[in-house]
Amino acid sequence: MANIKRAKTEPVIVLRDLKKRFGIGDAEHYAINGIDLTIRKGEFIAIMGPSGCGKTTLLNILGLLDSKIEGEYDLEDRPVASLSAGRQARIRSQQIGFIFQSFNLVSRLNVIDNVALPLVYKGTTRLNREKQASAILHNFHLGEREYYMPYQLSGGQTQRVAIARALVNNPSIILADEPTGNLDSQSSHIIMEELSDLHKRGNTIIMVTHNPRLTTYASRVITMLDGKIDTDTAAPNRKKDTEDKKPLGKTPKKRRKTKAKEAQEEVSL
């Protein structure tokens, strides 16, 4: 399998006993409670898990947005703790593309300016910024919406703009928090094809999702539970067969239903 071949590439992200604590004293709570994880270059990872299990927190830490952590986080062999704030900003600007759960477009900027925003901090000239932003918007079938304001777009369009923005500076690591959470299946397909295309070009993609169907695009699926890694398809000591896993959360019925749907989908594909 292709993903096994890729598993031998150099590690991009190494986490050792990563912990993230919220609150102090009585209210102390570990959102992430000891994660050891190695992510290699070119992997497409889907992180699943119930709400509140620390997926988004993990993604924020990986994206260098949250630096108040315990444990070790090495990004490309360099401990993140040793990087200055300015250096971290440059890494975010040049290496990381962030797709947020809640779009996070700047409401007073139009679509093309929003998409061009990461290029601003990369130091691209205005003309080149607009060219690149326009090109990527055309890829996402948003060419005619360039000068719309974010509030004039539908949910799906907004999400596509947000994704276009994350991809515009060709980041080597793409962090996606529910990238298709607000999209219909047609739009989801476009987005996932784009992500999988990026994956084929050697980019590392880490995606948080609730939708098990999307894990078919991933080369590795990680499930999280209560701030810890529950299952990992790449881990040799774990059973790869999902049937033996204990069900996630407390809604086995619903899960069975989605699994049934998934089976249907696979048949139809």
Next chain:
Amino acid sequence: MRFLFINHIQNAKQSLRSNRMRSNLTMLGITIGVASITTILALSGGASKIVSNQVDALGGNIAVIRPGAQTETTLQDLSQFPAPQHFAASTLTINDVNTVKVIDHVSAVAPMMVLSGAVKADSGSSVNTAIVASTPALEETGNLKVQDGQFLDDKLSPYTAVIGPQLSVDVFGTENSIGKTVTIKGQLFTIIGVLKRQNNPINYNGVDFDESVIISQAAGQALNQGSLQIQQIDVQSDTVGNLNQAIVDINKAILKNHTGEADFSVLSGDQIAQPTNRLFAAIAGTTTAIAAISLLVGGIGIMNIMLVSVAERTREIGIRKALGASNQDIVTQFLIESLALSIGGGIGGYVIGYLVAFGISSFLPFFPVFTWEIGLVAIGVSLFIGTLFGIYPAIRASRKDPIDALRQYD
């Protein structure tokens, strides 16, 4: 090379435009402050320039000797504007005048004694004005021109007078007053000449010649209970280059006359204008202090609006940081925005300040002065205010934690 700077400016433009009313009101604070400073500087500059311009117009070869040592600015000095001491006994004597007359390179010497009193015509209308007692040389040293008749002449009776055109109109109702008589302090004088209109109320002689009457020194002495009070001696040198040498010689000669007591001062060029300048500097200083208060208030307005703006855009700051903006980028972004406000207000204030200055100058005998210094002060002050009051909100913005910032929904 990063092109962030241009982007920040575009960004600031856009952000300020989206809150047009708010931005304009904030700018107004700075506009008012800078406008008042510009008006004050332009007018006081114009006023002090008028005197030095006259000295220059005469070829720069004029020096004046005034009684009393040159002192530092005190409020007392300011109250003496524009004429020298009217009541104190002058330390200058006719002996000094005669000494100066024989010094090398001195081409003309005119002692001046200014009395104040009523000038009455036969018809009975009486005007209180300045009565200048001097010698025929005043025509040259004071750059006076006679439009009708002649200037004072030693050969004529001492009870002849040259009248300013405006005074002539005030007293006789016409500028053609040659041969008419006026009564000054009970003494009849015959008008032998009418001066050409000068429109120079502020000059180094401290007298508005348009509105005064000039009589001979002897007559002046007689009118002043026989005592001669020389308040100023105008000295003209033969060439500009020789003026400095002449001043040195004059200093030495009078010092000798006064037995080593330096109770006089010889002034030239800009020094002559100094008392006037000092007065305006003091007025300008006081009003500038008031303007500074309005600038301070304007600056606080900027800080206030920037803090609001930062709070409103917390989420945007989070997004920008997540997309790779460093703390410095955020500081620059908000600082440029506050600078745009203050400089916009500053430029507006500069323009409005000059409009006001020209408006006011239509009631004044001089025009506001245009110098690059005033523009520099206007821009400098706005830059300073923008930075001073913009830096704190900008730093506050940059210190926001991206995760917390992203969590804030707008």
